[in-house]
Amino acid sequence: KGRVTVPALRARKGGEPIVCLTAYTTPMAQRLDAYCDLLLVGDSVGTVVYGMDTTLAVTVDMMVNHGKAVMRGSKHACVVIDLPFGSYQESKEQAFRTAAHIMAETGCAAVKLEGGAELADTIEFLTQRGVPVMAHIGLMPQQVNTLGGFKSQGRDDAAAARVLADAKAVAKAGAFSVVIEGTVEAVARTVSAEINIPTIGIGASPACDGQVLVTEDMLGLFSDFTPKFVKRYANLGDLVEKAASDYAAEVKSRSFPADEHCYGIKNPGNLRAVN
Numbered sequence: 001k002g003r004v005t006v007p008a009l010r011a012r013k014g015g016e017p018i019v020c021l022t023a024y025t026t027p028m029a030q031r032l033d034a035y036c037d038l039l040l041v042g043d044s045v046g047t048v049v050y051g052m053d054t055t056l057a058v059t060v061d062m063m064v065n066h067g068k069a070v071m072r073g074s075k076h077a078c079v080v081i082d083l084p085f086g087s088y089q090e091s092k093e094q095a096f097r098t099a100a101h102i103m104a105e106t107g108c109a110a111v112k113l114e115g116g117a118e119l120a121d122t123i124e125f126l127t128q129r130g131v132p133v134m135a136h137i138g139l140m141p142q143q144v145n146t147l148g149g150f151k152s153q154g155r156d157d158a159a160a161a162r163v164l165a166d167a168k169a170v171a172k173a174g175a176f177s178v179v180i181e182g183t184v185e186a187v188a189r190t191v192s193a194e195i196n197i198p199t200i201g202i203g204a205s206p207a208c209d210g211q212v213l214v215t216e217d218m219l220g221l222f223s224d225f226t227p228k229f230v231k232r233y234a235n236l237g238d239l240v241e242k243a244a245s246d247y248a249a250e251v252k253s254r255s256f257p258a259d260e261h262c263y264g265i266k267n268p269g270n271l272r273a274v275n
């Protein structure tokens with residue numbers, strides 16, 4: 001049996017919550033695949049893996065390379081790849097060109113783009129031409145310079161109305177699902193109740209039809225910046241440090257490598273006696 005399909009995800013509206021995580025590499029995708037309905041190759045790769053301050057400098061080539069790696073490491077989840085900043089906002093034609101390139105190069109099933117009502121024409125254009133689109137509203141990290149920072153959204157009536165209008169616009173335009181990021185609970189709840197496509201929350205309440213987290217955040221592998229909405233399910237960063245420190249100590253004491261790690265020792269145990 002193959003991967004979870006876009007129509008299957010779309011049909012999960014109001015049903016069993018949709019499980020999503022980000023993935024950027026083959027080994028991580030291999031570990032996550034069986035537990036996820038959707039693996040998102042997010043442009044968060046720029047901040048999480050490349051150490052960038054924002055996602056703005058992420059390129060299409062980066063998304064293609066990480067997308068290929070995630071496709072190689074997965075066989076069950078639906079793989080969705082982010083369109084990076086500057087690769088789709090100029091026109092619906094530019095968006096189609098970028099999306100088609102990414103889909104053809106990687107074999108992914110869909111793309112995600114940040115934007116609401118202002119991107120509705122683009123979403124409709126892509127959807128009608130064989131490119132399933134996941135929208136991303138609320139806090140849109142590619143708009144960091146317009147927003148003046150990473151701030152939660154929907155805090156007053158006008159802002160709440162904007163998020164709801166964006167959700168309705170992307171659903172009407174044919175998006176198969178929409179990520180709602182960093183948005184107050186009541187707004188995410190209303191949006192989820194009022195649109196007919198699955199909402200995927202990240203800092204947007206359990207009322208959403210599914211959840212997504214950045215994998216490195218939830219594993220404790222990335223701690224430069226930890227938003228309120230992140231829950232730590234593991235502390236792999238600490239494990240990495242412990243392993244590196246143990247290794248360093250053993251190299252310095254020459255207890256690593258031991259006989260079993262060496263070639264051509266016929267009688268393990270004798271080496272140290274000879275020395």
Ligand code: KIV
Binds near residue numbers: 044
């Ligand atoms: O880039 C990303 O990881 C994302 C998720 C946080 C939704 O867009």
Ligand code: NA
Binds near residue numbers: 042043044082
């Ligand atoms: Na993203």
